[in-house]
Amino acid sequence: MYLTPPMKKLNFLLIISLLLLSLRNQGYNIEAQNSDKVENLPEQPSSPKISHFSGYVNVNQENTRSLFFWLFESLSESPSTRPLVLWLNGGPGCSSIGYGAASELGPFHVAENGTSLSFNQYTWVQEANMLFLESPVGVGFSYTNSSSELDNLNDSFVAKDAYNFMVAWLARYPQYKSRDFFIAGESYAGHYAPQLAEVIYDRNKVKPKDSFINLKGFIVGNPLTDDEYDNKGILEYAWSHAVISDNLYNTAKRNCDFNSSNWSEPCNVAMTTVFQKYKEIDIYNIYAPKCNTNSSSSEGVSLLGTGDYKSPANKDWFKRVRWFEGYDPCYSNYAEKYFNRVDVRSSLHATARGVSRWLVCNNSILQTYEFTVSSMLPTYSKLIRGGLKIWVYSGDADGRVPVIGSRYCVEALGLSVNSEWRSWFHNHQVRVIF
Template sequence: MAGPGILRLYLVSALALSSCSLSLASDQRNADRVVRLPGQPESPSVSQFSGYVTVNERHGRALFYWFFEAQTTPEEKPLLLWLNGGPGCSSIGYGAVSELGPLTVVRQGAALKFNEYAWNKEANLLFLESPVGVGFSYTNTSSDLDSLNDDFVAEDAYSFLVNWLERFPEYKNREFYISGESYAGHYVPQLAELVYERNQNKKGKSYIDLKGFIVGNPITNDYFDSRGLAEYAWSHAVVSDEVYKSIKKYCDFKNSNWSNDCSATMDIVYSQYQEIDIYNIYAPKCLLNQTSASSAVQAFFENGQDQFRRRIRMFSGYDPCYSSYAEDYFNRKDVQRALHANVSGLVPGKWRACSDPILNSYNFSVFSVLPIYSKLIKGGLRVWLYSGDADGRVPVIGSRYCVEALGLPIKTQWQPWYLDKQVAGRFVEYHGMSMVTVRGAGHLVPLNKPAESLTLINTFLRGEQLPTQR
């Protein structure tokens, strides 16, 4: 049996190791602080950090993050992770500087401006470039890029969270939520499930206080999403009655391998979107010849069955060519230095808003995440799905089919919600989750309807109901 002296030695050693770990975490955190970015407005002040978190030491795999503390009382606010989809699109190029971050990029990437509708008004906001190979995230093992699938992405994101919380220990016991859009309709619930499962098995160091998730215009179930895309195109006068009759005749969307007749008919649908923006059917089309975007859009129309394509356009009233401005900004060397990005030069080529190689090599193996919804709803998590109702790529029709398929009893009937005395959208509350539409928004809801999206996320985080009175 160990004597008192030995026990004291163990205790002192443990305390010393703990103190050393905290000191290293503090040093790394301080090194990640971003004092001020090129072109950033002098006021208001923004507390921000960015850098790399290693997720696999053996492979030399590291993910890039950008973190904004809440604008007021960050010590009282929850932690909110945001993920963009693609697969292959950057959460800093879209979510952070184009949609919901406090600093958004202005024309030609010359500067940043403050976003008065930023989501860090109500939460500490964390953006992650995922999977590896997206944006500034990198690996020293090239075979990693051939292994990407939903499980791989979820494991890396979980490893990132555990290691990031070691660097920012004050958030370890904070309420945690996950959010995202488009193909993050897979990433978000899958990461939530992984956190939920690991929480059952381990307490203490790796416990994450997950409370719920919210997804926007999410890829959810291949059958319902494909069916919704076709029905939306017909119901919104994009295609003719004859084309829609052919779809109903030839297309069995339950079969992932479409027949030749179905593919030919759906090609007609996609061809109608060459002249308009599929991601917001009432928006103006970007007329710039964008090197980073044009190839992906062309590939989308050449192969309509691909899961998802790059999002490059904006809603009416905004500059529709914003992704090129983000690329101009993040390829500036002074910006990369300020963000502690690409410090070792391991990121190949230019920074892109979306990665064609990642999209083209991604292994699509999960066709529905609805079973995860059922599991996590039963586990007591708060679950919301929202949909901009002008999106033709992941339309509200398909999302309604997905939610209805869960078979949840209705708590509050379908009804309007309001902002500034106007109908902002509709919502329905089930016992277990809520579905919300945002009127006039396309695929990128926080970009198209910033005030509505801020109301939406604040209501979700507070566990409240959307305003039902003018």
């Protein structure tokens, strides 16, 4: 039978309608995903073609808290078979969009002065579907209608919000429900990642099938893990890398009981001096130059804090911005210029509601965050017994959560060794790896 042009058009529309109906029946939220799709991101490189989505997910019944996400589909040949990785930056108070997505392992890097983007050839998007979340509420574009909630943030609160986010997000993007799911992050995400993993692990046992999350494990880099071992590592790293004198090292070692959350006055004095010495360089990358341009609004922010949090002197140690190794030390300035552009925010569907200015790090969160958990090692042990995979990696340039402390933490787990330590080679050159 010959079809006239109008009939061909009707036939085509019928096929499209049936396809959309089929996808809806499979649970795909086409309208929501289309509204999240990022089109015409300013300065985005033309190659390679990257499909990405961003928007908000409400995380509580009262509709007071909404967390902002940015999803990048994998660039691999078969993205539908690649895992889903949730990336979290630390702080508490620093943005996974500003750091993880646009500085470290996302597909785009912001160039100088926030005027252009370049493709990151080392992006994790080459291998996985990457989901970057600005958490907790108050970080980046994530907002709350109740400002009092920002005064009650702690690890448990953050983990529950992140869990509610994932359940709601997977309902919106159900094509990822069957994928292997991993949580990844760095620094204070050494708390965020295992605690979210524990919530998912526990809820998977009791929640209905629709809320099941296919969690396989978590990955943490230079992670804050255990106060005693991390603080011991800070002191030993500073001495072993010639940041402090033998005399200061011996004084701190003699007076500090890092197993106690309430340090003695001599210990406080000694450790304050250690951190004062670090102000002369970059504690997060001791071999990198410092940024000498005008400071960004995020300067004075600390990513991490351990020890006696009730001590004003202790909190002062941590009020420094985080610069990542291998990147321009003034990167935060560029990121804030880019993500505060009106055209960028519009493309990313980022509201100005409750977020007059996007910050790489929100200093106020650090000031009010309740640090109630001193060690993640019991959580590690529980999840290892539960069969989850855990990967801890640590670079040797970070003095704030140094490799020495991470080694103490791993050794404290008392695990059997399946493969002895070995040198790691890349391009026929040895690299130090832990």
